[in-house]
Amino acid sequence: MPPLAELLATARVVALPLVTRFRGIDVREAVLFEGPEGWTEFSPFVEYDDHEASAWLAAAIDYGWNASPPALRDRVPVNATVPAVDPDSVAAVLARFAGCRTAKVKVAGGDETLAQDVARVRAVREALGPEGRIRVDANGGWNVDEAEHAIHALAPFDLEYVEQPCASVEELAEIRRRTKYMGIPIAADESVRRADDPLAVAEAGAADLLVVKAQPLGGIHRALELIGRTGLPVVVSSALDTSVGLAMGARLAASVPELDYDCGLGTASLLAADVTQTPLVPEDGSIAVRRVRPDAELLDRYAVDPERTEWWLERIGRVHAVLAEAATAIE
Structure with missing residues (x-):
């Protein structure tokens, strides 16, 4: 150190x-x-x-x-990120993510209703068309009963997965059990990156896949070790980083042996400014794996x-x- x-x-x-x-x-x-x-x-x-x-x-x-670690790919496919905006603003948000076929939609905001969430997800589906992929992220904002109700309400939009519907590992395991018949995977984010034991969610059978972020997990090497120990598929994501931090995430994603999901590393498109004139914004639905030197x-x-x-x-x-x-x- x-x-x-x-x-x-x-x-x-x-x-x-x-x-x-x-x-x-x-x-x-x-x-x-x-x-x-x-x-x-x-x-x-x-x-x-x-x-x-x-x-x-x-x-x-x-x-x-x-x-x-050695990079296994030189570009990483990424998703668009849709904040808790009105449906009328969805198209403008998606337009900032050039070529992205997948959108992660924020839901379960403190001052948002389920009806507003449904309207936002519907607008995303209409914008992406039937071939687009939609995942929703609740950031642990629902209890188990609320999550079950919400997943039923959002299921008609053909969800790729639901990210962190509930806060605790125990709740995740319960909602996964209740909704398993629907075939919608449950992803864990906060239960991995903010947990004293990041392996607990996998050991409890509380998630179908993990969302991993380089910074909260202590770096690329520690994150890769965690991924290898869980045996679960992963989505490499970011925490609204500058392009320098996104480059760290991209290098992690480039080092993951199997990358089955588009990654949440396109968030430079949510910034009105960056630290470089060549930010890591999506091009044709992916970002380059490269180091970034700030200007x-x-x-x-x-x-x-x-x-x-x-x-x-x-x-x-x-x-x-x-x-x-x-x-x-x-x-």
């Missing part, structure tokens, strides 16, 4: 505006570092505590300071103010200490 001073020496903190409000935010903040292997990203959401954020810093170090002018343009920079640098110091303590305990 590099010393803290080495991380801070190249740290640049940026705030990038979003095209559409997403996950309750209008601006995405991130810290970029340059390591021996190239630029890397640390961007845990601000509400995450230092312990949870430590996996994100481990991932940044892994990608910036360690050689990546100095864009780093300056979207830099946060000094007070906010200090907040992030202090956070990095605390999280680095958490990682150092964990490393000492292992030794």
